[in-house]
Amino acid sequence: MRPRMKSPFFLASLLILIFTLLTRPLMADTQQLLQLIDYVGVDYSGAIVNGEVANAAEYAEMLDFSAGIVQQVTDLPEHPIKSALMEQANKLALAVQQKKPAKEVRRLGAQMHQQIVSAWQIIVIPRKQPDMDTARQLYADNCTSCHGVDGAGNGPAAVGMDPAPTNFLDIDRYRQRTLFGLHSTITQGVNDTAMPAFNQLSDEDRWSLAFYVGTLAVQGFADKTPPDTTESPLLNMAKLTTTTPDQAQDLYGPQGDAIMTYLRHHPEVFFNNRSNLAFAREKLADVIIAYEGNDPKAAYAHAVEAYLEGFELVEQNINAFDKPLRLEIEIAMTGLRNKIRNGDSLQDIKHEIAYINEKLNTADELLGSNSLSGGAAFASAFFILLREGLEALLIVAALAAFLVRTKRRDGLRYIHLGWISALALGLLTWWASISLVNISGASREMTEGVAAIVATLVLLYVGFWMHDKTSAAKWKKFIDDSMHKALTSGTLWTLTGLSFIAVYREAFETILFYQALWAQTSEAGKTMAMSGFGSAVGILAIVGWLIMRYSVRLPLRQFFAVTGGLMFVLAIIFAGKGIAALQEAGVIISSPVSFVRIDLLGIYPNLQGLLTQLGLVILAFILWNKKSAGR
Numbered sequence: 001m002r003p004r005m006k007s008p009f010f011l012a013s014l015l016i017l018i019f020t021l022l023t024r025p026l027m028a029d030t031q032q033l034l035q036l037i038d039y040v041g042v043d044y045s046g047a048i049v050n051g052e053v054a055n056a057a058e059y060a061e062m063l064d065f066s067a068g069i070v071q072q073v074t075d076l077p078e079h080p081i082k083s084a085l086m087e088q089a090n091k092l093a094l095a096v097q098q099k100k101p102a103k104e105v106r107r108l109g110a111q112m113h114q115q116i117v118s119a120w121q122i123i124v125i126p127r128k129q130p131d132m133d134t135a136r137q138l139y140a141d142n143c144t145s146c147h148g149v150d151g152a153g154n155g156p157a158a159v160g161m162d163p164a165p166t167n168f169l170d171i172d173r174y175r176q177r178t179l180f181g182l183h184s185t186i187t188q189g190v191n192d193t194a195m196p197a198f199n200q201l202s203d204e205d206r207w208s209l210a211f212y213v214g215t216l217a218v219q220g221f222a223d224k225t226p227p228d229t230t231e232s233p234l235l236n237m238a239k240l241t242t243t244t245p246d247q248a249q250d251l252y253g254p255q256g257d258a259i260m261t262y263l264r265h266h267p268e269v270f271f272n273n274r275s276n277l278a279f280a281r282e283k284l285a286d287v288i289i290a291y292e293g294n295d296p297k298a299a300y301a302h303a304v305e306a307y308l309e310g311f312e313l314v315e316q317n318i319n320a321f322d323k324p325l326r327l328e329i330e331i332a333m334t335g336l337r338n339k340i341r342n343g344d345s346l347q348d349i350k351h352e353i354a355y356i357n358e359k360l361n362t363a364d365e366l367l368g369s370n371s372l373s374g375g376a377a378f379a380s381a382f383f384i385l386l387r388e389g390l391e392a393l394l395i396v397a398a399l400a401a402f403l404v405r406t407k408r409r410d411g412l413r414y415i416h417l418g419w420i421s422a423l424a425l426g427l428l429t430w431w432a433s434i435s436l437v438n439i440s441g442a443s444r445e446m447t448e449g450v451a452a453i454v455a456t457l458v459l460l461y462v463g464f465w466m467h468d469k470t471s472a473a474k475w476k477k478f479i480d481d482s483m484h485k486a487l488t489s490g491t492l493w494t495l496t497g498l499s500f501i502a503v504y505r506e507a508f509e510t511i512l513f514y515q516a517l518w519a520q521t522s523e524a525g526k527t528m529a530m531s532g533f534g535s536a537v538g539i540l541a542i543v544g545w546l547i548m549r550y551s552v553r554l555p556l557r558q559f560f561a562v563t564g565g566l567m568f569v570l571a572i573i574f575a576g577k578g579i580a581a582l583q584e585a586g587v588i589i590s591s592p593v594s595f596v597r598i599d600l601l602g603i604y605p606n607l608q609g610l611l612t613q614l615g616l617v618i619l620a621f622i623l624w625n626k627k628s629a630g631r
Helices: 006-047 056-075 082-097 102-119 132-142 179-188 203-213 216-221 237-241 245-265 268-272 276-292 296-321 323-342 346-366 374-405 409-435 441-468 472-480 489-519 523-551 556-584 607-629
Strands: none
Touching (some): 006 082, 006 179, 056 082, 082 102, 102 346, 132 203, 179 237, 237 245, 276 296, 276 323, 296 323, 296 346, 296 556, 323 346, 374 489, 374 523, 374 556, 409 489, 441 556, 441 607, 556 607
16 A cells, blocks of 8 residues: 555655664675585685694684684574574584594585575575676676686786685585585675675676686586486576585485586576476575565565466476375465465565475475376376366266257257367467467466356356256246257357367366476386376266266256256356466465365365355355246
8 A cells, every 4th residue: 555644654664774774684694604604614625634734724714714603603593493503503613623524524514504594595596597608707807817817716916815816726626615605705705815795796697607617627528418417406406506516426426416517507407497396496585585675566476476387387296296295385385475465574474485495395305306207107197187177078078968968969069169179279379388478377377267267157057057947847848949949059159168168278277287297207207197198088088978878868857957966066166266276376365264175176275265166055056946936
């Protein structure tokens, strides 16, 4: 709401300013703490070798920095993990004092680094694709005087510097540095050295520079044949930027080291073929940035995008592994959007996002880093088509049975025209989405939601029309007036429209789900995915055949009653799913309630959907009784 008086506006601005001034030091402190941890992890190996002091000055610096880490953790604000961090900081300082092996010091530092990033939601990834050409020019303009043209630390200004500028060609040092650590150094500078903070550069430029200097030691590998990255855990931007080459080799073997080298040289891989869950995490990070900047509208948009463009595209794959986990993530993401709408505190928003990220990490592990096994691919393909196609099939089969039962087989072409047109348009829309325009997740959900609401209205109309024929008088009049007169061209075109809406609503979303599934399935699993698709088609065909076979045997009056009732039930289902789709698109608010969730029936535990469905049930009950009373 726009303020009408200057004083409230001034007060709000003052509060925002105070909040910014209070939170900025905390952000700087955590960044500096992470920088100290990285610095100790990298330089400790040069100070201690085989338990002996190899460089006294370097070791004294390590003692000072490890003590500084303890002090900075002590100065952090209260947090649930602070006591654990304090314990780890003391262990790190003790390891330095006792001259423990460098590997042990790095392990303790890596644990602290991960916990701090998670707890304080530190952004550890670039928001845009690093530009290596721009970075090369930035390096030439800002870094060569100290670090040298090739990065060896031998620039003209390096003479007499103590400590000397970093030698980026030092392979041992390269293997201990993370891209995020390099970015932090470029951003913060290094105290008591000639390394300044490059705050005049944009964050995108600092990330580009970090990627560039992070590859100088391995320039000879830039043009090597790229390794297969499709199944690598490193195909996750946050993991890439916070993992050292040594850690990559320890965790994932020689192939991990090769993939790390390749991805550092080619960050465009993430922006051309990024993981859906990684994208969701990136958008959740944007939520925090927007909310911190007092822009809840943008934060809400990012939260919607995290769900629609990230999580939703892989939710069926997650469902194949762990349905409760899929539900937990879905509910938490809905809860996050509600918290943003309600204006909850920044701390609450961060806490909710931390919880979601924890669950997304679990999902990432379950998915095996973008590769589904044969069994999981089969299950995902099977249930995607079965879930999306069942309601459409019930409608089309029931309408076809209705025409057959009323001896109007000539009207079947209207039904066929509807569903065939829907499939054709679904394929055309899919082609347009990958060739001409970018169809967002919100557009998908809006299409599905609006189509479901329209289908609800048409189903109610057809259902009441059929119910109207079940009364004795109306049924006799219906027979006497002949089918040709009763089923006018307008009615037939209504059936065409219903057939079209029912199928198109599902067709496009099904295609997109299969597109995501295909990208995340190994070559061996793709055959199983096709088997799952074929099995679902077979089940749907059997269901359609059963409807056609047994429904047409009913007496006409009973047939109208059964089919009309089915239309009412489907209308209730479509209403619930339509409301849910519009909620996912961020158009309608979702108010969670304690109630059962039955996806197949379109029943979801939120107030808006349940009230809509209850209203339709009451309306149907009133009209049904009204018709019955007039018999």
